[in-house]
Amino acid sequence: MSKQTLLGMLGVVAMYCCTFSAVANQLGADIGQKLMLDIRYFCADGTPADNCRTPVTRLPEPLAKVIQRHNIGGVILFAENIQSVEQVRSLIEQLQTAAAAAGLPPLLIAVDQEGGRVARLPVTATSAFSGNMAIGATYEKHQTHYATAVNTAIAQQLNAVGINVNFAPAVDVNVNPLNPVINVRSYSESPEVVAQLSQAAVSALQSNGIISAMKHFPGHGDTHVDSHTGLPVVEHSRDVVERVDLYPFAMAIAAGDQAAPGMIMTAHIQYPALDNSVFTSVNGEATIVPATLSRRILTGLLREELKYQGVVVTDALDMAGISAYLTPKDALLHTFYAGADIALMPMPLRNANAIAEFDEMLAHINSAISANDKSAVSGVPTSKQMRQSAQRIERLKQCFLQQVSIASSATIEMPKFSRLAEQLAQASLTLVVGDPQFTLAKREALMLIMPDEARCQAQTDALVSREYQVLGCISLANQVVKSTLDDLIASADAVMIGDISPSHSLAEMGGMDDLIVWQNRIDKNEQLAWTNYALAAATKENKTRIFVALRAPYVIEQFAEYVDLAIVTYDYRVLQTEAGRPGGIVFDVIAEFLQGDIRAPGTLPVTLAPAKSPE
Incomplete structure (x- = not known):
């Protein structure tokens, strides 16, 4: 689907842009559009947030009011939010209805549907595609065929339920065999192969109306620490960073058109060759700034050097790579100052107390930015920067989001691709x-x-x-x-x-x-x-x-x-x-x-070292 076609289908764009611009508190509206909330669990009975495990399968009224009150721009869904095709479509309609009732733009509804083990849609209703490294194993014989076919299928399945953002593909070049979090989520150890396959994946998703978010910038492929549980560091020289880690991102941005992702997701990773500056963490220690919080990396490198014009979204801010070092409000201010457009999962909203804390945090963010307009403070963005960032999000929504049908859907047909899934498993x-x-x-x-x-x-x-x-x-x-x-x-x-x-x-x-x-x-x-x-x-x-x-x-x-x-x-x-x-x-x-019915036609996408003797 072309950009022009998408623009033509979005008959509500002009209306919502006018409404959005007329919001009395423009800064508050901009902050809200720059947030993507996690609604995985919510306990209306007051269960402590840490113990709350009640999945959100229908939109609770308190969360609907949060969306409306703060002009929220998007949400991310997890497997717990998705019990069936009909149920998740209904949940998404409830979310979009809540936004529309407040005169807000359609919400970005995101999910991690990479294929392989990182997939949130129920496999009973979709097709269980092998992940990126399996696709990488087919590259020598099939080139980009499976990257295109699989992501086209994923896009059609996401479209069927109303999801409009896929946090995929992972374009990390897996050069570290000990990588605990990427490994088979990577296409290959070859930057060139990763670039070719990821561009095909992005094109397939976006030509079918799904916003693609390449991740994890500047690259998570040479780490032995999971940024969910710690803060990894990549010690590559600037030359290696450019030839390996940045290469898939740079090639996709330069390719333009549908190969350039609508979003790029940041990594909670230290890259001293790109930015060796330090900040003081909550425990008082001097810590090298991770990419998510680095203005040199997100603005200087991604925006100014690589010329990326799309939307920058953070990885989840509740991950230990950020949350162990900064309070939620400081993390928001720092990542917005660095140049991120969307803060993903700034804090969990599990109960009424958490919502009250969230309200207070946003009031603090608003005050800090307003004060910074009068007297510049290091690490705090200006309202002008926030407006420019929110405008990038507006443009992305205008290009991709179709008008949401509020009417209840009949039984939804989820397209299945069982034969394609089988062919990929055999070819890899x-x-x-x-x-x-x-x-x-x-x-x-x-x-x-x-x-x-x-x-x-x-x-x-x-x-x-x-x-x-x-x-x-x-x-x-x-x-x-x-x-x-x-x-x-x-x-x-x-x-x-x-x-x-x-x-x-x-x-x-x-x-x-x-x-x-x-x-x-x-x-x-x-x-x-x-x-x-x-x-x-x-x-x-x-x-x-x-x-x-x-x-x-x-x-x-x-x-x-x-x-x-x-x-x-x-x-x-x-x-x-x-x-x-x-x-x-x-x-x-x-x-x-x-x-003997089939052979093994796949080619290793990574290099194996000589065998070691069993202990």
Whole structure:
């Protein structure tokens, strides 16, 4: 869909621009348009904010009033907000109705729908596409085909429910095998490949009316700390930053038209080569300013050097990379001064007390900026800067937001792309170790070792449906009984081990609200120790040894010398089958490969180091 077509469809643009400009408190209106709220949970009964876990599936009146009172510009939805296609469409209509009733512009309704593990729409209603690194594995043979096809499908699915912003694609160049939060969310370790695939993704989303937000500027690919839980630092020289980290962003901006993203999301990462200035954190320590708070990076580099004219949105401000260092009001002032247009999730609004604190915070922000207009204060924006920023948001909305239908929808047809999801899983399957023509005879009995019970069932069912004999499956999420493991290995002809490395990140789970679950994850070192033990036992017993990297391929480095076959799927998600059992495309593809029905045509998008001896 062209920009002109979108402008033509937005019949409310002129009306809302006039209404918006007539707001008595222009600064207050501008501040509100620059906020994107998290409405994941809300407790009307006064439950303390930290304990509130009641999902917002219908818009509570207090939150509707917040939107209207503060001229809020957008919201972000999480999986908890999305129970079904009809329900989320209704929620979005309630949100847009609340904005329209106050004479406000349509809301930006955002979601993280990258594909792969970072996806918020229910997989039962959509299509479970493998993520970016799987697409990267297809690049050598298929170029940008899957980046375009998958993101076109995602755009159509988002359109079906009324979501208009996708915080995707992640264009981080994953050059660090220890990266805990990006890894398979990256297309490749090659800046050129990332640039090509990300431009195709952006074009596919935006030509279908979905605003794309490239992330995470200036690049999150060489970090070993998750910015949800700490403040990473990238020690690259300026030359390396330009050749690697910035390259996909610079190429997309230079490409213009639909390849230039409507939004770019900032990273809570220190880049001393770009800005080595310091600020004083809440604990009194001098800290190098992260990109989200850096005027040198967001204004000097992104705006002035790279000539980006779109909207800059922060990553979530509740992440520890920001919230551990600044109060919410100081974080807002600093990031607005730095040049961010939209502050994402400035503070959680979980109950009435939180709303009161939010009201007070915005009053403080308004006063600080108004005072700064009279007497300049370092780190505080002017009302003129806020107006210019709000105008960028207005232009983006005029270009992309269609008039929202307030009438209740009938049953909504969510387009599904099951065949495309299957084709991507097959095209990305990558052989790392072993004979390309490897097959496993059905007469050979298998025993499986999987990360958890759900994947045990999914892989077992996929193999049994193809008439393989599966003696049993050991779940590494449970307490492993050594004698049982030994007996299964001794009885089997082949041992197949599936591994998910690294462990889930907070971004995949949903965000900081999942911190406790994240902290209680299965111990990865213990799982790898059992993998070492099983491979040693299988080698001693002269069994066929099959290793499947269900996530990032780097884990194969530890075991390559001790397996007969190693393949990578880049995807490990389990879906519920019609029979109510765990299943999934990726497990079917593994079984198809072992049977010889398909080969592994994918190419590794990253480099693996020589294998290491098991401990």
